[in-house]
Amino acid sequence: MSRRTIVFLALTIVLIFSGCKIQSEKNVEEVSSTLSILSPTSIEKDNTSSSSIISGSEPAPSSTLKTTYSMSGGGGDKQLLADLSSSAYKDVIYEVSDRLHKDMPEYRFVAKGVTRSTEDYGIGFVMGMEVFDDKGHLFLSVDFSDTAGDEILGSPVYNEMMDTMGLHIVDVNFDGCKDVIILNDFSGAHGNTWYSCWLWNPKTSSFVESRSFAEICNPALDPQNKCIYSAGGSGAEYWGGSIYKYIDGEFIMTNNLDADSGGLTETELENGKMVVVRKVSYDSGDKSEDAERQYYIENGLWQLGNPRWYMVGGHEADKWLDSK
Numbered sequence: 137m138s139r140r141t142i143v144f145l146a147l148t149i150v151l152i153f154s155g156c157k158i159q160s161e162k163n164v165e166e167v168s169s170t171l172s173i174l175s176p177t178s179i180e181k182d183n184t185s186s187s188s189i190i191s192g193s194e195p196a197p198s199s200t201l202k203t204t205y206s207m208s209g210g211g212g213d214k215q216l217l218a219d220l221s222s223s224a225y226k227d228v229i230y231e232v233s234d235r236l237h238k239d240m241p242e243y244r245f246v247a248k249g250v251t252r253s254t255e256d257y258g259i260g261f262v263m264g265m266e267v268f269d270d271k272g273h274l275f276l277s278v279d280f281s282d283t284a285g286d287e288i289l290g291s292p293v294y295n296e297m298m299d300t301m302g303l304h305i306v307d308v309n310f311d312g313c314k315d316v317i318i319l320n321d322f323s324g325a326h327g328n329t330w331y332s333c334w335l336w337n338p339k340t341s342s343f344v345e346s347r348s349f350a351e352i353c354n355p356a357l358d359p360q361n362k363c364i365y366s367a368g369g370s371g372a373e374y375w376g377g378s379i380y381k382y383i384d385g386e387f388i389m390t391n392n393l394d395a396d397s398g399g400l401t402e403t404e405l406e407n408g409k410m411v412v413v414r415k416v417s418y419d420s421g422d423k424s425e426d427a428e429r430q431y432y433i434e435n436g437l438w439q440l441g442n443p444r445w446y447m448v449g450g451h452e453a454d455k456w457l458d459s460k
Contacts, residue, residue: 220244228298234305236314236336242392247301249290261290267317267343276334276343280320283319292323298382302331304457308349309382310362313338314429317457320350322449328368328388330352337386348387352380356444356456363390365456367445373397377431377438377445393438396422400428406452 170203230247236283247268251260267276280290292300300321309315317331333349336342348357353369364387376393383390390405397420403410418424446453 137425158272178382225250228301230300230303231237232303232305234314237338238310243270243275244268244272245303245305245316247303249293249298249301251295251298253295256294256296257325258295259292260295261291262301262319264288265316267316273429278332278334291320293319294322294327294450298320299452300451302329304331304454306457307359308355308357309335309336309346309387310334310359311382313444315346316343317349326372327450328366329453331355331356346387347455352378352387354446354449354453355380356446358444358460363446368447371396375440376400377440379437390445391437393432395432437458445460 138451139394145162228249232245233242234245235242246265247262248264248266249260249262252258261292262280265276265278265279266274269275278339282289288355302317302322304317305314306316306317307314313336315333315335317330320332321328321330330350330353332348335346335349337344352364352366354367356367358365362381364380366380368374370376373396374394376395378389378393379391380387381390383389389406389410392403392410393403394403399417401412403412404416405411409428415426416424418428429440432438444456446456
């Protein structure tokens, strides 16, 4: 059973015990019948028309509600093209046009999902993503759909992020070419975020999926130092973080601070292994913990007071996913 299936089942249980209304089987069947499942991931370039590539996808019935957003890669305002106002299941589409490199033509990136309510903390699902080249040919197609029982699911995302589905065209490995990331999880009690990632390979003119980036919780890019900061993913008393760098084709943790109310352990990468460089024990609530927090706030490497160490996802974190 996949992580998104487990998350969805857990969220469903929480909703039941909190007294929230669950959609009827009829609505679930309607969603299943209207979801247009994308073809398996395609990494290679195709010279046929996009309509022939996705010919296996059936158009949604006319009764399906659809919300469409669009934004230019140049930073234009997001434009709402249809009203998100019904509590019924509906398709959501978000499009971005951008250049992967200044010398390349503009590509079109399309995120697809479904929502079932309008509350910020209702759960929607990112179902897939498509990339089209400058001639309109389908260049990359990714399917996030999964099945739990009789229900088709996607990547679970709180509704507050379903307008963009976390789609960013941004240089995450700091090689001068933009890559594409999209949310694969934004749910749960702590509201942590993880992103699926496809790196642009200029030598082969193709996208390559990066599974190591997908393991980074709440990523924040630092183009100046060519690293990624990560915080969250642990309990409420956790106040540490991790630093990643792109090394030999993988995103590797180079520094880690595991800190909570009982003590801390700082490690760093040396000769391919994480070694302890500092370890401190203290009792919960004593002044030693406050002193340690202040030490890592002022520490030049960590600077834990910087807002880039965000613990909860959402649009406020978008600025940390911009490599400009």
